[in-house]
Amino acid sequence: MSNILEVRDIHTFIGQFHILEGVSVSVPTNGITVLLGRNGAGKTTTLRSIMGLTPPARGTVTFDGVTLNGKSPHAIARMGIGFVPEHRAIFKGLSVRENLQLAEHRGGDFARKSDFIFDLFPDLKRLIELPGGNLSGGQQQMLAVARALVPDNRLLLIDEPSEGLAPVIIEQMIAAIQRLATGSSVLLVEQNFRVAAKLAQQYVIIDEGRSAINGDISALVQDKALVQQYLGIGTS
Amino acid sequence: MMINRRTSAIAALLIFVGLISVALLNAGSLGNFGITILSGLFQGMLLFLVASGLSIIFGLMDVLNLAQGSYFMIGAYVAYDAQHVGGLVDLTSTIPDPNVRFIVAVIAAIIVGGTLGFILERGLLRLLYSRPVFQLVLTFGVSLVVLEVIKFIWSTTPYSWTEVFGVRESFFQLFDQRFSTYRLFVIGVGIFLIVAIAILLRRSKIGIIIRAGVEDGEMVQALGINVRAVFTLVFTFGCAVAAFGGAIAAPFLGASTSLGSAFLLQGIAVVVLGGMGSYEGTAIGSILVGMAIAVAQDAAIGTSFAALPSITPMLLLVLVLLLRPSGLFGSAR
Amino acid sequence: MTATTSTPNTPTQKVSRFFRRDGLYAILLVFLIAFPFIVGAITESSPFGIARGDRMIMRGESVRWQSVLIEVYIFAILAMSYNVLFGFTGVISFGHALFFGTAGYVFGLMLEFTALDDSVALLLGVIAAIVSCGLLGLIIGLVTLRLKGVYFAIFTLAIAEMFFIFFGRWQVTRAEDGFAVTALPLWIDPAQNRLNFYYVALALFVFTFVFIRRLIASPTGAVFKAIRENEDRALSIGYNTLNYKLFSITAAAILAGLAGILQVLLNKKVGPELLSVTYTVEPLLMTVIGGVGTLTGPVIGASGLHLLDIFARDAVITLGDTVIDVANIWSLVLGIIFILVVIVFPLGVVGTIRGWTMKRRAKS
Numbered sequence: 001m002s003n004i005l006e007v008r009d010i011h012t013f014i015g016q017f018h019i020l021e022g023v024s025v026s027v028p029t030n031g032i033t034v035l036l037g038r039n040g041a042g043k044t045t046t047l048r049s050i051m052g053l054t055p056p057a058r059g060t061v062t063f064d065g066v067t068l069n070g071k072s073p074h075a076i077a078r079m080g081i082g083f084v085p086e087h088r089a090i091f092k093g094l095s096v097r098e099n100l101q102l103a104e105h106r107g108g109d110f111a112r113k114s115d116f117i118f119d120l121f122p123d124l125k126r127l128i129e130l131p132g133g134n135l136s137g138g139q140q141q142m143l144a145v146a147r148a149l150v151p152d153n154r155l156l157l158i159d160e161p162s163e164g165l166a167p168v169i170i171e172q173m174i175a176a177i178q179r180l181a182t183g184s185s186v187l188l189v190e191q192n193f194r195v196a197a198k199l200a201q202q203y204v205i206i207d208e209g210r211s212a213i214n215g216d217i218s219a220l221v222q223d224k225a226l227v228q229q230y231l232g233i234g235t236s
Numbered sequence: 237m238m239i240n241r242r243t244s245a246i247a248a249l250l251i252f253v254g255l256i257s258v259a260l261l262n263a264g265s266l267g268n269f270g271i272t273i274l275s276g277l278f279q280g281m282l283l284f285l286v287a288s289g290l291s292i293i294f295g296l297m298d299v300l301n302l303a304q305g306s307y308f309m310i311g312a313y314v315a316y317d318a319q320h321v322g323g324l325v326d327l328t329s330t331i332p333d334p335n336v337r338f339i340v341a342v343i344a345a346i347i348v349g350g351t352l353g354f355i356l357e358r359g360l361l362r363l364l365y366s367r368p369v370f371q372l373v374l375t376f377g378v379s380l381v382v383l384e385v386i387k388f389i390w391s392t393t394p395y396s397w398t399e400v401f402g403v404r405e406s407f408f409q410l411f412d413q414r415f416s417t418y419r420l421f422v423i424g425v426g427i428f429l430i431v432a433i434a435i436l437l438r439r440s441k442i443g444i445i446i447r448a449g450v451e452d453g454e455m456v457q458a459l460g461i462n463v464r465a466v467f468t469l470v471f472t473f474g475c476a477v478a479a480f481g482g483a484i485a486a487p488f489l490g491a492s493t494s495l496g497s498a499f500l501l502q503g504i505a506v507v508v509l510g511g512m513g514s515y516e517g518t519a520i521g522s523i524l525v526g527m528a529i530a531v532a533q534d535a536a537i538g539t540s541f542a543a544l545p546s547i548t549p550m551l552l553l554v555l556v557l558l559l560r561p562s563g564l565f566g567s568a569r
Numbered sequence: 570m571t572a573t574t575s576t577p578n579t580p581t582q583k584v585s586r587f588f589r590r591d592g593l594y595a596i597l598l599v600f601l602i603a604f605p606f607i608v609g610a611i612t613e614s615s616p617f618g619i620a621r622g623d624r625m626i627m628r629g630e631s632v633r634w635q636s637v638l639i640e641v642y643i644f645a646i647l648a649m650s651y652n653v654l655f656g657f658t659g660v661i662s663f664g665h666a667l668f669f670g671t672a673g674y675v676f677g678l679m680l681e682f683t684a685l686d687d688s689v690a691l692l693l694g695v696i697a698a699i700v701s702c703g704l705l706g707l708i709i710g711l712v713t714l715r716l717k718g719v720y721f722a723i724f725t726l727a728i729a730e731m732f733f734i735f736f737g738r739w740q741v742t743r744a745e746d747g748f749a750v751t752a753l754p755l756w757i758d759p760a761q762n763r764l765n766f767y768y769v770a771l772a773l774f775v776f777t778f779v780f781i782r783r784l785i786a787s788p789t790g791a792v793f794k795a796i797r798e799n800e801d802r803a804l805s806i807g808y809n810t811l812n813y814k815l816f817s818i819t820a821a822a823i824l825a826g827l828a829g830i831l832q833v834l835l836n837k838k839v840g841p842e843l844l845s846v847t848y849t850v851e852p853l854l855m856t857v858i859g860g861v862g863t864l865t866g867p868v869i870g871a872s873g874l875h876l877l878d879i880f881a882r883d884a885v886i887t888l889g890d891t892v893i894d895v896a897n898i899w900s901l902v903l904g905i906i907f908i909l910v911v912i913v914f915p916l917g918v919v920g921t922i923r924g925w926t927m928k929r930r931a932k933s
Contacts, residue, residue, distance in 0.1 A: 294719075300719050300722075300723070360908070360912060363912055364911075364912065367915070369659065369661055369718065370911055370915060372661060372719065372722065373661070373853070373857065373911055374908065374911045374912065376663075376853075377904060377907045377908045377911055378908065380850070380900075380904040380907070381901065381904035381905060381907075381908060384898075384900045384901035384904050385901060387900075387901075388897065388898060388901055497846075501726070501727065501730060504723055504726075504727075505727075508720075508723065541738075542738070543734045543735070543737075543738050546734055547731055547734055547735070550727040550728075550730055550731045551731070553723065553724075553727045554724065554727055554728065554731070557713065557716065557720060557723070557724050557727075558712065558713075561716050561717075561720050
């Protein structure tokens with residue numbers, strides 16, 4: 001099984017600040033990989049670097065064998081990478097339908113995928129004409145994920161999907177992500193270790209802008225000392 | 237101060253009613269009152285043509301196009317030149333019918349404005365996305381250069397429109413006053429455009445992209461949409477509309493080198509009052525500012541305070557910035 | 570081998586350090602001080618003008634060139650003041666003429682409309698002018714510096730325009746005609762003793778330069794630059810950025826006021842043109858072209874552009890049959906240069922040259 005995404009030793013600067021000082025991530029095809037680490041370690045920046053929003057100054061990013069370096073974010077998106085950012089970033093002034101239509105790469109994408117999307121997130125069907133700003137936090141998160149499913153994206157970058165959500169909604173989100181992972185590969189950033197452990201098979205720990213350790217998440221769950229050291233939390 | 241759309245709408249209505257009341261009080265007769273209202277609407281439509289571009293460009297691209305007034309001025313000069321004898325282009329022999337010539341002149345102004353807008357965005361502005369402060373400085377520099385080029389080509393003498401053509405010459409009677417039908421024509425065109433652009437923004441794909449881009453341009457990019465191309469399109473369109481404004485204003489206002497800064501400042505006042513990036517805000521703001529100027533003009537007659545109409549938009553601007561910088565319908569950024 | 574101490578102790582060490590760092594400036598200063606006499610010697614004219622009876626008439630090349638340099642000093646002070654706000658603190662304002670003009674008006678009013686003795690009026694006028702534009706800067710800053718950059722710029726544009734229109738109509742100040750300033754002490758009257766005035770202007774120019782230099786090198790200056798780079802970052806580190814921006818605009822306002830005072834003295838006239846957008850655009854152009862954010866940039870920009878402007882007034886270019894009066898297209902050329910600088914050479918003349926020399930030095 002080859003890797004759909006290869007990030008090799010990227011360095012990313014934001015202004016003068018050296019945020020990523022050597023991050024390497026391999027995302028196997030058809031699996032869920034999670035980036036773990038403390039707040040401010042560089043997890044979100046890693047996703048944004050892959051997406052081309054904060055392009056790396058050094059290192060390479062390869063998607064399905066194609067180098068992403070130097071491409072603009074919209075070209076990267078068109079290659080089949082979906083982005084679900086932290087804080088959802090849905091368009092509050094647009095209706096749910098318009099939000100989803102905007103995500104189309106080709107005409108008719110939404111029409112083809114609507115059954116699948118509404119099956120995954122039944123609430124969205126009910127809310128389809130409402131403005132995005134009227135949705136609750138959990139519904140907005142569902143919309144953000146649904147948006148990434150409209151085109152045929154082979155890789156999804158999902159940043160903190162459980163943030164600020166009620167536990168019941170989180171369970172729904174976990175179930176949804178597990179289902180959509182059967183068709184796409186996922187690179188997840190998740191601060192909630194329990195959610196991460198439930199979803200992912202592989203993990204990479206980002207520590208102070210560098211990738212530290214990686215491996216199977218089943219092994220990590222056992223190693224409480226490691227979890228404490230890098231994530232600063234005791235597993236509950 | 238928690239303000240939502242309803243409060244803003246009520247505030248706008250109150251201001252409008254207030255202006256109308258002042259106009260009514262000042263007016264010597266019903267006819268005078270009518271003139272003031274129509275004059276306000278006329279001004280408002282012209283302001284809308286300048287301010288709509290300013291607002292959408294700022295909302296989408298975070299650039300305040302200080303050259304927007306210059307494009308209005310370019311439109312006026314191109315239209316004037318095309319319509320009249322002499323100048324750069326003389327069409328009086330090739331197109332003898334002044335009505336047709338007027339249409340050609342306006343189209344020419346739109347094309348010139350749009351092309352120059354395209355060149356500005358594509359050629360110059362693009363290079364400065366990483367340095368937003370310098371974008372402002374650049375558009376300012378462009379406004380200077382455009383002014384100098386216009387002075388070079390057409391001299392600093394203001395031009396009054398002398399060509400006679402159909403709709404410009406007719407008048408209609410409103411109670412006891414005469415009002416130029418042409419101004420009514422401009423008001424009609426303005427209203428049509430307000431509605432047309434609103435429909436475009438609400439219904440079309442590009443409209444959805446623009447509305448989304450005003451909210452979060454980065455996310456639009458991440459969805460696979462080439463936002464840069466949309467920037468160019470919007471910028472070009474904004475400049476073309478401004479030039480169109482100058483062209484249809486010219487038969488009434490003529491062409492002069494002071495048009496650029498005057499309409500820029502007034503346009504900025506509209507956008508600040510209505511709220512940067514808000515289309516409804518710009519439309520409503522245009523009418524309010526236009527009315528305010530007309531009321532001020534009416535009030536200033538006979539007093540020694542002849543500068544009131546020019547200061548009015550600036551006073552509004554300053555007031556809004558002090559009280560609520562995001563304007564009536566803008567989002568607090 | 571003992572390491573050399575970083576602070577010079579002996580007099581010779583101090584002198585040599587002075588020359589290494591400021592030698593060029595010192596030489597330039599000496600030149601500027603001697604300038605009227607140098608020109609006088611070359612053109613055989615007196616720097617004091619020509620005597621007519623018991624008065625001096627300002628005729629002669631030396632005196633004419635003194636005027637030119639005085640104008641340069643005024644623009645240089647104005648440009649440097651603009652640079653403090655825009656170049657060093659990153660705050661763009663389109664209303665700089667406000668400070669220049671207000672100081673000019675207050676100063677002129679004090680001199681001309683008060684029944685005070687000339688010298689007293691001069692002193693009070695200077696103090697009043699400085700206080701008023703400092704206050705003006707402070708008030709404007711307090712009211713609007715909390716707004717986002719572009720809103721602040723718009724506000725300054727609107728306020729400056731309003732002041733311009735207002736003073737152009739206010740009958741007390743003779744509206745658009747303005748008024749002449751004749752109640753000047755004799756020793757500083759440029760129509761009688763231009764050499765004295767020259768040295769006063771030069772002194773103020775040097776003062777401004779040294780003051781800004783000190784300011785930028787100080788911890789306050791470092792915060793200015795931090796605000797310019799990334800204000801949010803500076804805030805999160807803990808700086809009260811609003812206070813620093815207030816200080817910056819007040820300093821810029823006062824320095825611009827100095828230039829305004831000099832301008833009124835030079836032309837012996839006060840009018841609404843002092844508040845016109847020219848005195849916002851000129852320093853902006855000079856700063857950007859000279860080198861925004863550098864110490865010498867605005868000075869180079871001011872002197873270069875003003876001298877070019879003077880030469881352009883008389884120059885004529887002949888291309889085949891067409892004769893072009895350079896004076897007509899000078900503003901156009903200036904605008905195009907400005908755009909070129911903004912896009913291609915954003916660091917201006919000084920900044921770009923500095924960049925080149927640093928690259929050359931890095932290679933060797």
